[in-house]
Amino acid sequence: MTATKPLLDVENLRVSFPTPTGPVEVVKGLNLSLGRERLGIVGESGSGKSMTGRAILRLIRKPGKMTADRLAFDGVELQGLSERKMRDLRGARISMIMQDPKFSLNPVMTIGYQIAEALKAHENLSRRDVQARVIEMLQAVRINDPEQVAQMYPHQVSGGMGQRIMIAMMLIPRPDLLIADEPTSALDVSVQGQVLDLIDELVREKGMGLILISHDLNLVARYCDRIMVMHAGQVVETCAAKDLHKAQHPYTRGLLAAVPQMKETREVLPVLDRSQWGGT
Amino acid sequence: MGNPAILLKDLDISYGSTKVVRDVNLSVAEGESFALVGESGSGKSTVLKAIAGLAPDWTGQISVLGQPRGHGPDSGFAKTCQMVFQDPYGSLHPRKVVDAVLREPLKVHGLGNRDARIAEVLNAVGLDQRFRFRFPHQLSGGQRQRVAIARALMLEPKVMLLDEPTSALDVSVQAEILNLLKRLRAEQGLTYLMVTHNLPVVSFMCDRMAVMNKGEIVEIADAKQLHSGDFSHDYTRELYAASGAEAV
Ligand SMILES: Nc1ncnc2c1ncn2[C@@H]1O[C@H](COP(=O)(O)OP(=O)(O)O)[C@@H](O)[C@H]1O
Numbered sequence: 001m002t003a004t005k006p007l008l009d010v011e012n013l014r015v016s017f018p019t020p021t022g023p024v025e026v027v028k029g030l031n032l033s034l035g036r037e038r039l040g041i042v043g044e045s046g047s048g049k050s051m052t053g054r055a056i057l058r059l060i061r062k063p064g065k066m067t068a069d070r071l072a073f074d075g076v077e078l079q080g081l082s083e084r085k086m087r088d089l090r091g092a093r094i095s096m097i098m099q100d101p102k103f104s105l106n107p108v109m110t111i112g113y114q115i116a117e118a119l120k121a122h123e124n125l126s127r128r129d130v131q132a133r134v135i136e137m138l139q140a141v142r143i144n145d146p147e148q149v150a151q152m153y154p155h156q157v158s159g160g161m162g163q164r165i166m167i168a169m170m171l172i173p174r175p176d177l178l179i180a181d182e183p184t185s186a187l188d189v190s191v192q193g194q195v196l197d198l199i200d201e202l203v204r205e206k207g208m209g210l211i212l213i214s215h216d217l218n219l220v221a222r223y224c225d226r227i228m229v230m231h232a233g234q235v236v237e238t239c240a241a242k243d244l245h246k247a248q249h250p251y252t253r254g255l256l257a258a259v260p261q262m263k264e265t266r267e268v269l270p271v272l273d274r275s276q277w278g279g280t
Numbered sequence: 281m282g283n284p285a286i287l288l289k290d291l292d293i294s295y296g297s298t299k300v301v302r303d304v305n306l307s308v309a310e311g312e313s314f315a316l317v318g319e320s321g322s323g324k325s326t327v328l329k330a331i332a333g334l335a336p337d338w339t340g341q342i343s344v345l346g347q348p349r350g351h352g353p354d355s356g357f358a359k360t361c362q363m364v365f366q367d368p369y370g371s372l373h374p375r376k377v378v379d380a381v382l383r384e385p386l387k388v389h390g391l392g393n394r395d396a397r398i399a400e401v402l403n404a405v406g407l408d409q410r411f412r413f414r415f416p417h418q419l420s421g422g423q424r425q426r427v428a429i430a431r432a433l434m435l436e437p438k439v440m441l442l443d444e445p446t447s448a449l450d451v452s453v454q455a456e457i458l459n460l461l462k463r464l465r466a467e468q469g470l471t472y473l474m475v476t477h478n479l480p481v482v483s484f485m486c487d488r489m490a491v492m493n494k495g496e497i498v499e500i501a502d503a504k505q506l507h508s509g510d511f512s513h514d515y516t517r518e519l520y521a522a523s524g525a526e527a528v
């Protein structure tokens with residue numbers, strides 16, 4: 001079933017921003033083909049991970065510009081679609097979770113209302129059915145007292161709970177592809193694992209595709225099947241997650257070596273020779 | 281041995297009517313690198329702030345190098361003890377160039393030979409002299425953190441309070457800053473009290489750690505115990521497991 005039509009097919013994706021000295025490309029000809037699998041995109045900040053995620057959803061804000069030879073989701077070329085059709089697709093079939101939950105949730109609407117809106121935008125259901133789905137979804141993200149939490153406002157919940165609510169909002173329309181951009185960077189280590197386990201479980205259960213974007217090599221290795229390493233707008237290496245430790249590219253090797261280990265014995269950590277990469 | 285570099289006795293710290301840190305007892309030896317770990321909100325930064333004079337509402341005892349600390353800012357104290365914050369963006373004045381940032385503590389304390397001292401400190405933190413007249417926004421995250429460390433070093437303190445000094449940085453830049461901190465400690469005989477949520481960073485940088493949970497220290501352990509995971513308190517074991525003790 002995975003060998004047939006890919007869920008997402010991207011060829012020669014480019015994102016650029018104008019500068020006084022001409023346009024600067026921040027994603028430089030990226031190719032990507034994704035089935036119902038879990039793909040991790042890793043790289044240092046500024047390497048173009050978020051711009052790649054946003055471009056897939058055609059969410060590059062002006063004055064940024066994106067082009068691609070092909071940007072197909074489930075066999076449909078997205079670049080030809082009207083903005084309206086795109087809006088229908090976002091949420092309903094492709095969802096994106098951003099880094100900071102407090103920023104993405106509307107502060108003046110109750111949590112239950114926002115989750116219900118996310119569902120109603122894509123499905124025609126009775127009030128009663130909407131309510132039932134909202135409660136079911138809050139339970140699925142392990143919120144113990146869903147009726148009560150549905151009445152609360154975003155500022156009344158902790159960061160970890162806020163991020164679980166975001167996940168509920170993104171998954172309630174039952175999308176086929178979830179793009180999670182640093183979904184746990186704002187959370188504590190102890191809560192990070194819970195949130196990622198939850199995403200993982202829901203993705204597997206529903207047979208969705210997942211693109212997990214992160215700067216954390218250990219984290220993508222743990223939660224993905226395949227890993228793409230980005231540097232300066234380009235993919236420098238793609239490998240199976242279980243083979244990350246055997247990565248060949250010197251940039252990937254450099255990143256891996258720089259991570260302190262729990263059983264650390266090195267006196268000095270190896271650092272990247274930045275001159276070799278032309279960046280800072 | 282003489283006095284401990286940092287001594288905290290029966291320390292309770294409050295913000296207004298809320299007590300957020302209770303009954304902290306801790307002794308950090310001179311030259312030691314000591315970590316405070318625990319999840320966010322557990323009171324780690326508050327402990328550093330109290331030592332630095334930025335959280336004045338406390339009871340108990342705080343001494344640094346044998347000197348009891350008062351409750352407010354204390355300029356004499358600044359010469360022995362300096363703090364570095366997590367966010368290099370927020371902690372530097374946006375309209376001051378590096379040179380002005382580094383010159384200020386020298387002016388405040390009436391120290392001379394300023395140009396030479398600034399050049400020397402820039403050198404120590406591995407920043408080229410050409411960065412001297414740049415504004416913070418013209419520097420990368422790692423360069424900004426080097427400036428923050430340079431500023432803390434200007435008065436040649438003996439004790440450094442480091443609050444998540446690399447949490448905002450990429451792993452490769454983190455490695456540069458951790459190496460730098462380790463080298464400075466060896467070269468200048470510094471004592472570190474460092475807040476972090478990253479146990480592998482403790483394993484690389486520190487001799488001992490105190491684990492905080494809900495405002496209290498639940499365990500003080502040797503950093504070597506991170507190799508075996510052999511901890512006495514349940515909360516520490518949880519934190520250890522959640523940190524994905526297995527490596528790539
Ligand atoms: N509005 C913008 N104008 C100019 N450059 C931008 C803009 N937004 C992002 N960039 C640049 O695009 C590059 C890639 O950014 P991003 O995809 O957010 O990186 P990552 O998510 O990997 O940290 C960065 O170098 C960033 O500075």
Ligand SMILES: Nc1ncnc2c1ncn2[C@@H]1O[C@H](COP(=O)(O)OP(=O)(O)O)[C@@H](O)[C@H]1O
Nearest residue numbers: 295300318319320321322323324325326327475
């Ligand atoms: N300026 C402040 N005023 C009131 N409460 C504060 C202030 N700073 C921190 N707190 C509270 O004190 C507790 C401990 O915070 P903090 O020391 O920053 O924790 P940590 O550094 O471990 O994340 C938290 O509950 C936090 O909300």
Ligand SMILES: [Mg+2]
Nearest residue numbers: 049050051182
């Ligand atoms: Mg990003």
Ligand SMILES: [Mg+2]
Nearest residue numbers: 324325326475
């Ligand atoms: Mg803190």
